[in-house]
Amino acid sequence: MVTHGALTVYAKIKPGMVEQLRLKLYEIHTPPNDIETNPIVPFKSITTIHFARFVILEEAKDLKGNTISPSLVLSTNYDKPLNKHIEELAQIAGAGLEEIFNYCVGFERGDDLAAFIKKHKMSCAAFYKGTPYRSVPRILREAELREDIANYIDKQVKSDKSFNAHTLRNKIVEYVNSEKRYAWICNKENPTFLWKVWFLISKIFCVLTITPVAVLAAICGIIPIRIKERQDSSEKNVLEEEKILKLVNEEDKIVQNQLTHLVDIKPGWFRLITLKFVLFIINLLAIYKFNKGELGSIPSIHFARWVIIDNGRRLLFFSNFDGSWENYLGDFVDIAAVGLTGVWSNTVDFPKTKFLIFEGATDEQKFKTWTRAHQIPTQVWYSAYKLLSVQNINNNSAIREGLTGAMSDKEIKDWLKRF
Amino acid sequence: MVSNIEFKDIQGLIVRGYNELPASCFLLLNITDVVKARQWLRIISEEITDGISKPTQKAVQVAFTYAGIKKLGMGESSLRSFAREFKEGMTADHRKRVLGDLGESNIAKWQWGGPANEEVHIMLMLYYSLEKSLEDDCAIQVSKFNGVQLIKRLDSNLSTLQKRKEHFGFLDGISQPLIKGFSKQGDPRFMVEPGEFILGYGNEYHKLPDSPWVSGAENQSDLLPLLQDGGNNYDFGKNGSYMVFRQISQDVLKFWKFMDDATNEGGSDEEKRVKLASKMMGRWPSGAPLVKCPERDDPAFAEDNSFEFYHADRDGLKCPFGSHVRRSNPRNSKGPTPEESDLINKRHKILRRGRPYGTYIESFDPVEIAAHSDLLKDRGLHFICFNTSISRQFEFIQDTWINNSKFQGLYNDPDPISGNPLGRCKSETGSFTIQAEPVRERIKDVPAFTKVIGGAYFFMPGINAVKYLASIR
Structure with missing residues (x-):
């Protein structure tokens, strides 16, 4: 069984080195190089990475007017354990990463890369995963298996019209079992029984301890929150056309899109x-409630994380999702406004809220404007499976699971719907 | 129902489709002399058909591109207040991926509106009851042009076509949003707020849609109302709407040839062919929805629009998930719950006012079609729709529903009727999956049957706002 981690490496850029670093990052995905096979960070060869990005956080002023010097963030969504992931990074992309981190404070050529990454690793405040327990190789294998079975079904249907659900499944199972390359379908890649028991116990423990704390916090917090909200200055979000163009020019190229968002905390x-x-709370919900491919019934998010940086001054949000920005933000407004307002109402220029979680993101136009205003360009972005949606990945796993063990007629009927 | 909608100031095409005026032509204009063009516009503005009149002989509407409004002299700060999609235009480079203008639909190949064509500034839209009046009056209109020059004339004539059929042979234009405050009312659950289609009124989020404005310093007239959000800006957008215009060419032979090849098992079979095409459409040629008539066409249901998917057809066994009708209007099938889906669906509606163009070949038989004398003439749809947020309405439908190969958990299935498979999955052809028991049928290698050959984003202002444009000095 594999679980997912979120690595965020945050390093200050050496004075005067921002532009050179930018050029280096640009080289990674610009012809003749491409993102998957480039010699600097050949992402496709790093088998523990689902999604990865490099982002430059430009020099900025905090709310008090102090300068925040520019920094580089490397983020990966990886298959645990972390040590193995970092080891693989160093082994396959060591030279390239050294070149990149050489532009960062605290790293010189020849330094221990793994030690640097660990030292500059930030913890996530919340992390959501849409395809839990699936390693990158497993996702790719299961996609291939599904496509192969789908083609097999096409052929079967053409040659023999007399089959029923039961015989069709038997034929599919027989076919897959006869192919040696699919021997892996019997491997145990899902949570074990013991793990599930442990998970359930921890969940119950969480609910019992957190619920009273949350209720108490809500009671104590409600009045001060409302007072603070009424004092909030009205939002002033200006969209810089040039920046927006830079953002949209990188969007909609593969099945997924990415969002990097950086905003000052009030x-x-x-x-x-x-x-x-x-x-x-959201992190706990992501672990214990939203762990089957949907975040509050949004079915299109692969990974999302929030990281608090700069000693509590700024909030960073990374997300990898299926489909367009417009669809993603629409889902935020239509389906998940309460949770997102709960988070971002604590950051500047957010549309007016009431009692922390109400209004805010439901103001569709203002929320979308605010999101674009604080979205920043991502210099490098990689996806290990650019043709697969979250729904595809999870459906592929369900197809694979249906190849072993006994099934009732109803289950067979439902299973066949997955093709 | 008392309505606060100012129909008198709204251009009539937004209110009605002019079915009584079957002859129409759309004149694409380029401004050559601004001062004269404003004078000409001043005269035209008196002829514009409003939303109250129900014309029986003639209607005139006018719409502008961003370049057109800029050319007429609106100030910098006011220009910035238009929606980004409109400012960038339909042919901005990144938009080709959102709209699917790739491959054969590449904007470089367009006949108008593309980077290789002359810049479109204004579209004058003329509708007539008789073909004869169109020919006569259109010539008069052209002779009156002053400061503007005709780039292209696009004709659509409903009377030469089978009644309301599009060129693949299916009844079109059945499902339209019902708008609160309009005369035609229906089930309140499906009534849409007017602000989804007309600026200046509340939208489905109970907010006023962002409206383009003119600063107080710039506004020399008393034609525009104050912007409702406060401040010293005047509402240029009030009673106006963003108009999407796309000329979509339909390859009728390719379409029916594909249906024939895909169903031809030892012989051509019209029934099978039409059934496959209907599965792709989601309605039968008569218009009858597959949800209600899954097995065969039934003209008794021709105009039926009172169906839903969640209870009647959750697994797509009657109307496939990937069909055009199901993905261009998913109704209550998208979740989280059917009720919420209905509600969210109302936030992605467009008001369609398109018309087919070209001669109609009345046949479902590729051999017959191939032999038809008119085959080589171009035919298709002048797709026209109105919305107040191009990105949340038209572009969303086009990208998240029509061209999205991953729609409703599918793998590589763009819209078989109007989608372009060359999107995010970058495949030359798509698949079409027909959900069935015990297992689905999958039609592979479905090419694009349509291509876009011209188009632009327009703004159709309220009549007073047109007069304002004519009054700029």
């Missing part, structure tokens, strides 16, 4: 604590 300890608390 000043004062109260907002920071509130934000941390909301993200803590």
